Amino acid sequence: xxxxxxxxxxxxxxxxxxxxxxxxxxxxxxxxxxxxxxxxxxxxxxxxxxxxxxxxxxxxxxxxxxxxxxxxxxxxxxxxxxxxxxxxxxxxxxxxxxxxxxxxxxxxxxxx
Amino acid sequence: xxxxxxxxxxxxxxxxxxxxxxxxxxxxxxxxxxxxxxxxxxxxxxxxxxxxxxxxxxxxxxxxxxxxxxxxxxxxxxxxxxxxxxxxxxxxxxxxxxxxxxxxxxxxxxxxxx
Numbered sequence: 670x671x672x673x674x675x676x677x678x679x680x681x682x683x684x685x686x687x688x689x690x691x692x693x694x695x696x697x698x699x700x701x702x703x704x705x706x707x708x709x710x711x712x713x714x715x716x717x718x719x720x721x722x723x724x725x726x727x728x729x730x731x732x733x734x735x736x737x738x739x740x741x742x743x744x745x746x747x748x749x750x751x752x753x754x755x756x757x758x759x760x761x762x763x764x765x766x767x768x769x770x771x772x773x774x775x776x777x778x779x780x781x
Numbered sequence: 782x783x784x785x786x787x788x789x790x791x792x793x794x795x796x797x798x799x800x801x802x803x804x805x806x807x808x809x810x811x812x813x814x815x816x817x818x819x820x821x822x823x824x825x826x827x828x829x830x831x832x833x834x835x836x837x838x839x840x841x842x843x844x845x846x847x848x849x850x851x852x853x854x855x856x857x858x859x860x861x862x863x864x865x866x867x868x869x870x871x872x873x874x875x876x877x878x879x880x881x882x883x884x885x886x887x888x889x890x891x892x893x894x895x
Binding site (some may be wrong): 777 | 815822823825827830869883886887
């Protein structure tokens with residue numbers, strides 16, 4: 670089975686901290702995505718990447734950046750964490766066109 | 782107006798009932814349609830996938846796409862308490878641009894009562 674692994678299940682960070690969320694997939698997928706999920710708002714796309722060193726902004730990129738130095742790893746960076754970034758963060762990967770995503774288990778981030 | 786609309790529920794049904802979950806959409810270019818199931822505190826998992834119109838069946842699950850009405854459905858037969866989860870629809874147009882991102886509904890919470 671394809672596996673998408675997110676490094677932390679739960680994180681608590683302070684306002685203003687730089688936060689790194691790591692995601693690794695083990696099936697050579699070229700496409701990787703970062704979403705945040707909030708009650709009533711569903712999944713919102715933050716950034717995505719369809720190749721190494723490539724990145725594109727999603728619907729809500731403000732306050733975030735990403736890094737994809739290797740095909741299997743896609744990192745989400747909160748440059749200066751704020752309380753409104755408290756959320757569930759989901760990483761996903763896929764291959765080719767028209768194929769579904771495989772999601773990680775998510776990281777529940779609380780910014781205090 | 783959101784591109785994809787989904788009733789948030791919760792939808793409560795007795796065990797054994799047939800469940801109908803639905804999404805409507807506004808973009809007539811959508812070609813790929815998917816349903817995901819998400820258990821509490823877990824990531825979504827892919828349940829069903831259809832391309833363009835028609836039906837697809839997999840065990841107790843049937844996915845239907847009606848492109849003329851811009852409406853998709855997921856039916857669950859003989860529902861079980863283990864089906865209690867949030868169900869997300871997702872869809873996107875066919876594209877050659879190299880970006881394969883899906884638009885998700887907000888999810889419908891389903892509770893199957895034993």
